Amino acid sequence: SDTQYFRQRMPVSLPETVADIGPFWEINLERLAAIAPDAILANSSSLVMTPAIADVAPVAQVPDRAAKGQRFELAVAIMRHAADTAGVPGSDVDAFQQRIETRLSLMRQGLGRADRPMLVLLPDQNGRRAMVYGEGSLPDAVLRKLGLANAWSGPVNANGLAQVGLDALMPLAGATFVQVEIPTLKLRTARSLGRSALWQRLEPIRAQRSITIPQFHPFGGLPSAAHFAEMLVPALERLPA
Amino acid sequence: MNEAPAHTIDPTGPLKAAPAGNPMTDAPSLFTLRNVGFRVGNRQLLHPTDLDIVKGELLALVGHNGSGKSTLLKMLARQQPPSSGAITFDGKPLQAWPARAFSRRLAYLPQQIPSAPAMTVRELTAMGRYPWHGALGRFGREDRESVERALARTNMLPLADRLVDTLSGGERQRAWLAMLLAQDASCLLLDEPTAALDVAHQIEVLSLVRQLSRATGISVVLVLHDINMASRFCDRIVALHSGRVIASGRPREIMDGATLERIYGLRMDIVAHPSADRIFAVPG
């Protein structure tokens, strides 16, 4: 469902024949029945919102709760669950996972021992608040994998996200800001941050220690994690020491 | 009932006036008020009063503005509880009556007529039948008849399909009166029912009320400002002054210069009617 969001956020190109069956909170049952899939991969909220999908085909519920610090393991579990449901042979699944793990450790060595903590954030369009990716979010899991420290240690919600005022970022002097950039919002966000006195006073901004990365899929599995890493590392390397 | 001569009561007399019982007959009493008073904060709007109203009686409540007429009537109509004393209605304590049974027996017309949003005169009059058919009962033939009869009696038939809110002051008062009559209650409490009526309609309404009382024995308590209408149509007149009953008796006894001056604080001359056999008072 929501193929448009997938095409916008994931590097993988989705074949045109993939049919969109509506948002995850209200599946278009008629179209789903027309497609008559063998199995349905859905998370709990889809099941709660449109329970009737179980009438069309057996539903394999995707794991969506990560224990503390286990977000990367959850990403792997999501990938494996999907692969097993689709009947992909175990060996191919292991190979895929291994390829990504090695790629990540390669990047980790490339980065060497980066001493600066990272803060992955998505500033609001009105330049007063920001969404930060804390413990339990996908970016946090990838940072851990790359041996980088997450600068945000404050309270977060179930998905590891937190809406905070810019004043909460003031103590994070010395961190590197990784700003997620969404094309349609870029214009207004840049303008508001330019006029936000507090943002300009933040140490990482004054020290020009801030990089931007394109949008990614924060709720995905292993491919999403790999995609995030592929974007983060080159941007970090461009950063002066 | 010890019977005190009606109109010699001195307003500054003992706090508890002698029970102004109805000297005429020992008919069964409709209302008995013992020590009934009403107080708001530190103001005593109606001092403890004893009053007996007999079935089938046509009683006029007169008095200056703010003398407590509406306050007394509201208590009789159970719209507000008395602060002191007890009221019995038809032998039973007033509170003991279930809502609809009470409305089948008593109909009350307030002094300030509420607005009836988007309702025709006939629909408003039909509301008066509620106590009989209730929430669930069918609006039967008998209900329809009594609505038409009420409209005819207040000659509102020509205006029956007009919206109540587009009527003139007098017409609207008669529309609400029609609703009351449709209630077919055996006791009517009317607070200045003729305030907005022209003289012809005043006489029409008051004759109707008297004729109903004579024919079907219903009792009526009217608050009236026109002492001549009161004396012409009512059996008894009770006068209030600053929350106290200061006079009560047959019209003949009340209609004299001194008493009227005590009631209204205005010299009035009593004159014999040129053609009819009655007297009327004219402000000095």
Next chain:
Amino acid sequence: MNEAPAHTIDPTGPLKAAPAGNPMTDAPSLFTLRNVGFRVGNRQLLHPTDLDIVKGELLALVGHNGSGKSTLLKMLARQQPPSSGAITFDGKPLQAWPARAFSRRLAYLPQQIPSAPAMTVRELTAMGRYPWHGALGRFGREDRESVERALARTNMLPLADRLVDTLSGGERQRAWLAMLLAQDASCLLLDEPTAALDVAHQIEVLSLVRQLSRATGISVVLVLHDINMASRFCDRIVALHSGRVIASGRPREIMDGATLERIYGLRMDIVAHPSADRIFAVPG
């Protein structure tokens, strides 16, 4: 002004009644109504009428319920525009007057008095000063004086600090009258100002109005149901019947059995007052 004998106008006469000008003097006219009518949908509430009201005049509008008195008064008070014809006020077309200037000259008391939310009598009376000080002007000494004067004249001083909603019917009417007087307008339009008043207060209010008119020359148009009060206090009486002016003239000319019967549809006897030099009518 061609002067038609006032009370011989036949109600079923030609549609456009002869201009009921004021036979007394050729004083400057306050209101001139030419062909003024009011229609709602297909009902003609007031047929095209010509009427002249002179400055300083005390005019009573009488007629049966629904005869169009309030409709006419509302048009004079600019509360509703006429469907036909033109009204001039003090020489200028009625619409030409700016809002506050008009309110400094004309005060209108509606028939149905609205409830004044959570306001004391004095605060309500002070509202009457708005046309003089407007949205920004200071509530000056002169305003305070005129408020106290208005309260005194309607002897509402003892109730000045009471909430208007807690007053009795008569007291509330006098409170609104106080507001009108505080407006110090040179023309008062009062729609049944004495409906809820007892006889003493009726006389008090009407004498106050007449005394004001004599002393300061203000003109007053009153809708009254009591023909005796109209004849006792007013200079001229205009009678309406089913939306037409059927009679207009000095009280003496109107106060006769035949005319009253045409106005109210009720035989009335004219009797001389025992002590005062005036006559009054008594329903037959």
Next chain:
Amino acid sequence: MTDLSTAAPRPVLRGASIGVAALAIAALGLVFFNLSTVAGSESWLQLLFAPDLEDPRQTVAYFSTFPRIALAIVTGLALGFAGSVFQAVLRNPLAEPGLLGVTSGAQLALAASLLYAPALWTEGYELVALGGGVFVFALVALAASGRGASAPAFILTGVVVSLYCNALYGLLILFHHDFLSDLLAWQAGSLQQSGWQSVARLTAQAGIVGLAMLFLLRPLRILSLGDGPARSLGLSPALVKVSLLGLASTLAALVTAEIGIVGFIGLAAPALARHAWPRQFANPIPAALVGAALLLFIDQALGLIAPYAGDIPAGAAAGLFTGPLLAILAVTGRQADRPRTDRMPLPSRRLARPSFALGALATLLVLAAGLSLLTGFGDGGWQIVSPTDPDLPWHWRLPRLLGAAGAGACLAIAGLLLQRALRNPLASPDLVGVGHGAGLGLIIAFMIVPAGAVWSKLAVSAAGAAAVLVLVAVLARRASFQPERTLLVGVGLGSMVHALLVLFLASGGPNGAALLSWFSGSIGAVRIAEGVMVCVVALATVVVALVFHRWLAALPLGDQTSLSIGITPRIARTMLFAVAAVAIAAATMIVGPVSFVGLIVPHLVSQAGFQRTRDIVLACALSGAIFLVGADFIGRNLAWPWPMAPGLIAALLGGPIFLWLIWRGRSQ
């Protein structure tokens, strides 16, 4: 018995006024406490005028803490002032600054300009927002003044137009996901600041508008006498109302454009001020001061717990505090049943043959149902299915159809019952709090449901709805079901639960989007059993409403008249409230809180000319069903395969029809 609370004015120090004083003191206390924690020992004056920008703590104090305090005060003043003006002019305790659609107009203009005319927007987005708000207000003022600018005319057209703008806004968001997170944050209305710029701008703008309104304070007081007396005192009621409401709406639009929606301050502050100083009802200044104290207290309290619970937006959290406050006021207050001076705008003309019109509505419903069942947009464009086709379309479309028809009827009749029983044109199903309760149930399901366990949406939202419903019923009973106080209870609880929902939405995450869409209704997931159930409840509600049609006719006449013809108002209102609550619960479980149908359909039906109560009940049931069936059909096909919420479509369909009916009646 009507109690006599309008007795002579009692001593000033009533419970409520002590409460307000305590609130102000607490707010100031929190300010000093927060400032000291942030700025440490430096003297605040020195900090305010000559901060050492190198020291991070002083920077935060200067650029964030101080502006936030100033903003809370200015916003509280503005919303309290605007809310009080709205409630005094429209004489309705439910009137709040956003009522006339100015805030939704501003919101729509902002979103549209961002998407379709970014160039237009870059200069100053405040201009765009203000322009949108003013345009919407002009539309409402034009439509309302057609009907003599009476308060009900303003309220109804305002509500319809604002629902219409919200629907359009919902559509925009549906097609542009990226704005979703901003929308959620904007709806939560955080007072977070990162500089003095927006505070200075808002203070200047609100100051000018506020000053202009100070000139109209006296006319506002005179207006409270009613239109007739005001006119005779040299005031043009229509002009004063339009200018007062216009300025108050601009005030609200300015605040919304700057920080988003700060819910319920504009509603709670005037209510609290009215209880503390009853005789100052037409004076907005005490309400403004109460608003400032209220918002400052809430925002500072949130600042206090921010380190532990993260930055909670004050706009949403306000509901958490004002909700219980309103409920307490309702239960303790003793406002007498004040007769309404402003009547509903008279319907243009009564239908000559209502039964004929009812027949037409019934056939329209059958046609809509047939259309919805037999046609649909699919892979190959529009497809017409012959009735004898195998069961595929029936299996999926019938449940939705039954659900839509049943829920539409339930909500429309429930709206009618509440509006007649509580004598307020703004009484809508949301008042019963069921919609919000169900939403709360869903949140709990999303958050705490253990992985793997699947709770059916029906069970979860039913539990939430039942909990809130019981609470509303108990409190309303304590307020002896008096109209105005019952309304306050409904609004109070509703705002509290709404705050919880908005807080959950604003905290981000995918479920936020799910809940947001649920809030404008969703029919796609209805199952056959649920559809049948809601139709049965709808039929039962129609029967009960027909049976008690006499109560529905008598209650609007006022308690005095009902009492005198033998109806005990309290019992009648309890019964009608209970029946409405059941109908709303059933409908909300299935399609979510579609407030438009419950709020507007009863007015639509009476403006169309139905007069007898029984005809109105049937017409409401049929029109409600037609609206939702139509909304379901259009919602299913317009953006296929994506659903469009029925609430949005109902508003898009109903809005123009309603405005036309109001406009058509303007000749009377």
